[in-house]
């Protein structure tokens with residue numbers, strides 16, 4: 394069985410790079426009918442862990458990704474880590490080191506002077522004497538000297554490092570007894586039965602150390618997949634300004650979660666040149682072995698394009714529900730489908746769509762004065778007045794086609810062109826000259842609403858003069 398995990402360090406929220414890692418682990422586990430587990434790496438940040446887990450849970454709920462069982466908190470597992478530290482001490486695979494900070498600094502200075510890489514010199518590795526008084530020791534693991542550690546990374550291929558080049562007998566427990574990062578990660582992954590570790594390649598240098606721990610304890614070593622980072626379009630580390638922000642910020646900006654997941658799956662993985670992937674397709678096609686070897690660049694335009702695609706193809710009910718988050722409540726509106734239809738083709742985000750909807754649903758609070766000057770000359774005002782009177786006389790206007798027919802009749806009868814009416818009418822309806830099809834807007838606003846809005850504009854113009 395494939396068991397994967399997402400192991401965020403609680404920074405208070407889930408960011409986009411984290412979500413991509415989570416998605417890859419999720420897809421791989423679900424595709425193989427395995428398990429996807431969540432582990433909160435909160436050994437340093439005990440106080441924030443609950444909030445962070447909540448924030449992550451909230452983001453997961455929004456994206457629709459789900460994990461199995463309850464989250465595991467490292468901060469609650471110190472007893473387990475202690476037990477394994479003791480086991481290594483008992484088996485003589487780890488030892489107490491009594492070196493003081495001053496001695497360590499001294500050693501480092503000497504090594505630097507000799508132009509050597511600073512490293513612990515192993516002076517307590519086989520120490521048998523009387524420990525110095527007053528020093529709380531750290532625990533160091535015995536790294537097998539002279540060995541080469543090799544593993545087959547599912548993305549990078551064969552990774553091979555000489556332990557002497559990259560590590561010394563590293564600390565697994567600090568002098569206050571708390572365990573260190575690489576130690577707890579290895580213990581947890583082993584005890585949680587993780588078979589596949591998919592994570593950012595910023596962790597690649599940790600993996601050999603974790604393998605040392607696995608080997609010392611006789612644990613099975615999982616498969617590793619180290620995913621290249623997401624870069625900004627300039628090839629630099631992705632910053633907040635580029636889009637490296639809280640996943641929930643994407644919700645607030647009006648992105649659909651499926652668009653974001655689709656965007657993220659492609660940021661580092663591809664299947665031919667296909668761009669659009671439903672969750673069902675991702676599950677069918679994703680394989681971590683196909684993750685790109687080189688870093689991928691965040692492309693905000695593409696995310697917008699994908700979002701527009703998903704908005705265009707979303708069912709009415711879904712969009713109506715999503716728009717509520719942005720203050721648009723149209724569940725009871727008799728023209729809600731016309732409204733959604735006319736906006737979804739032209740909206741890149743839900744936020745944009747909501748703003749456009751509110752512009753139609755609410756009477757204009759003010760008017761674009763430039764447009765008023767340009768399009769509401771004396772003759773246009775007369776046309777608007779006439780239009781209003783004609784409208785009052787007319788029954789059975791409901792759909793956009795009804796209004797289209799009515800407008801055409803009105804124009805013919807008065808020997809006018811659409812351009813004499815359209816912009817003035819738009820200004821009356823929405824306050825400026827930007828709106829979807831005028832017939833859609835007329836239908837949504839409805840006869841009573843149109844009359845009211847024309848009167849409101851006429852009053853406004855009168856006050857102006």
Ligand code: GLU
Nearest residue numbers: 400401402434578592596
């Ligand atoms: N907690 C680590 C991070 O947030 C991930 C550790 C791992 O995946 O092994 O970067």
